[in-house]
Amino acid sequence: MFVRIVKLSFEPSKIETFLENFHENKEHIRNFEGCRFLELYQDKNQDNIFFTYSYWEKESDLENYRHSELFKKVWANTKPLFNGKPEAWSVDKLESLQ
Numbered sequence: 366m367f368v369r370i371v372k373l374s375f376e377p378s379k380i381e382t383f384l385e386n387f388h389e390n391k392e393h394i395r396n397f398e399g400c401r402f403l404e405l406y407q408d409k410n411q412d413n414i415f416f417t418y419s420y421w422e423k424e425s426d427l428e429n430y431r432h433s434e435l436f437k438k439v440w441a442n443t444k445p446l447f448n449g450k451p452e453a454w455s456v457d458k459l460e461s462l463q
Contacts, residue, residue, distance in 0.1 A: 366401065368456050369427060371417045374449035380413060386442045393435055394419070399426020413448070424455070 375383050387405060395403040402420035421427045430436055 366420055366422055366458070367424070368458055369417075369419045369421060370454045370456065372452040373415045373417070373443075373447065374451070375413045375415070375446050376448045377413045379446035379448075383415070383443060383446050386439065390435070390439050394430070394439070397426075397430050397433070397435065399423060400430065420458075427455070 373383075391403060391405070394400060399422040400419055401422060402418070404418045406416040406418070408414040408416075419427075421430075
């Protein structure tokens with residue numbers, strides 16, 4: 366399993382549109398084959414910056430999602446809202462303390 370972290374920066378006037386799109390699709394994304402966890406975070410100081418954290422079973426699961434009709438639909442609605450290039454990282458979780 367690995368973690369996918371995506372940083373998204375939006376035009377401030379487009380935040381509500383992004384949130385509506387995310388809320389409409391979050392259950393579908395979370396229930397996509399191989400996705401085990403999904404969270405959305407908002408920066409405390411720059412409220413137009415968001416991060417998604419998702420846990421995936423295998424890299425092929427994430428790639429299948431990225432080539433799916435669901436992703437194409439979500440991305441088509443999200444991409445025009447950006448005010449900066451999104452950044453993404455795939456990382457392995459080494460430790461987790463609770």
